[in-house]
Amino acid sequence: MHRRIPLATLATLSMLTLAACGGGEADPADYPDDDITLVVPFAAGGPTDTVTRLIAEPMAEELGTEIVVQNVEGAGGTVAAGQVADADPDGYEVLIHHIGMSTAPGLYPDLAYDPLEDFKTIGLVTDVPMTIVARPDFEPETLEELATYVEENADTVTLANAGVGAASQLCGLLIEQQLGVDLTEVPYDGTGPALTDLVGGQVDFMCDQTTNTAGQIQSGDIKAYAVTTPEPVEALPDLPTTAEAGWTDVEVGVWHGLYVPADTPDEIVEKLTGALEVALQDQNVIDSMADLGTTPSPAEDVTPDAHTAKLQEQIDLWTPIIEESGVTGG
Numbered sequence: 001m002h003r004r005i006p007l008a009t010l011a012t013l014s015m016l017t018l019a020a021c022g023g024g025e026a027d028p029a030d031y032p033d034d035d036i037t038l039v040v041p042f043a044a045g046g047p048t049d050t051v052t053r054l055i056a057e058p059m060a061e062e063l064g065t066e067i068v069v070q071n072v073e074g075a076g077g078t079v080a081a082g083q084v085a086d087a088d089p090d091g092y093e094v095l096i097h098h099i100g101m102s103t104a105p106g107l108y109p110d111l112a113y114d115p116l117e118d119f120k121t122i123g124l125v126t127d128v129p130m131t132i133v134a135r136p137d138f139e140p141e142t143l144e145e146l147a148t149y150v151e152e153n154a155d156t157v158t159l160a161n162a163g164v165g166a167a168s169q170l171c172g173l174l175i176e177q178q179l180g181v182d183l184t185e186v187p188y189d190g191t192g193p194a195l196t197d198l199v200g201g202q203v204d205f206m207c208d209q210t211t212n213t214a215g216q217i218q219s220g221d222i223k224a225y226a227v228t229t230p231e232p233v234e235a236l237p238d239l240p241t242t243a244e245a246g247w248t249d250v251e252v253g254v255w256h257g258l259y260v261p262a263d264t265p266d267e268i269v270e271k272l273t274g275a276l277e278v279a280l281q282d283q284n285v286i287d288s289m290a291d292l293g294t295t296p297s298p299a300e301d302v303t304p305d306a307h308t309a310k311l312q313e314q315i316d317l318w319t320p321i322i323e324e325s326g327v328t329g330g
């Protein structure tokens with residue numbers, strides 16, 4: 001004999017079934033079955049945003065979903081990193097961050113997250129050279145003249161950056177150490193807006209990634225003095241390296257990587273790493289990065305292990321330098 005089961009009982013039963021299957025949690029095998037948000041810790045239109053948008057499309061294609069880029073500015077990238085550290089560990093919120101992930105522990109004594117403990121790494125993306133650039137009518141013409149000018153006018157010269165924790169701020173700090181000066185810093189939400197002000201003459205100079213400056217250097221909209229890498233940059237053949245000009249303290253490349261919250265299942269991490277690997281072999285990504293003065297990370301660096309090792313090594317490198325400088329973000 002059949003007995004009618006009341007609807008309310010059926011609802012309760014289906015809730016119990018869901019709970020038994022893991023409280024409705026998605027199966028990593030189905031990942032991704034929704035849009036992924038890729039969080040950029042600086043303003044739209046800047047270098048991190050540019051690299052992100054380049055890789056987002058081929059990654060999305062590989063994963064078979066949409067990738068939505070979200071710019072979360074503030075505190076040199078630490079606001080965005082904090083947001084992703086606290087996100088659900090389901091692979092739907094991914095952070096791109098650069099060298100700032102390794103400088104933040106030295107700069108922010110009360111940092112709300114631990115870069116090594118609170119994230120899983122996905123892989124390295126690119127290592128971008130920086131350039132030392134100035135407003136078009138800034139008096140110095142060479143790096144040597146820049147040194148003399150900055151030393152003589154240290155009380156009036158302004159140095160733009162993307163806030164404490166940004167690569168531009170770190171590079172500016174190295175310049176100040178090299179020249180033995182303490183300049184007036186002008187912080188922005190990213191070097192995208194900083195570059196606009198540099199072109200407009202509102203600030204004097206800054207250190208910024210080629211992925212933001214190459215076009216404006218080539219068009220002559222800004223003045224450029226040097227690249228901060230040991231090797232010259234093919235897209236900017238006229239620029240000497242800082243080492244060639246004797247600025248040995250100012251050597252820095254801006255490495256980028258992708259992160260997810262620490263409890264994200266390995267199966268999801270593997271899928272994201274695979275998609276990043278495919279994106280970095282995309283010819284359009286390779287060509288666009290070359291035009292912007294950089295290259296995709298080599299395949300052996302596009303792994304969680306290589307990325308974690310880089311993060312650890314960079315934290316060990318920068319923390320004592322930052323502590324010695326006395327600079328702090330709060």
Ligand code: MLT
Binds near residue numbers: 043165167192
């Ligand atoms: C930085 O200085 O860290 C970057 O240029 C930030 C950005 O992407 O705007």
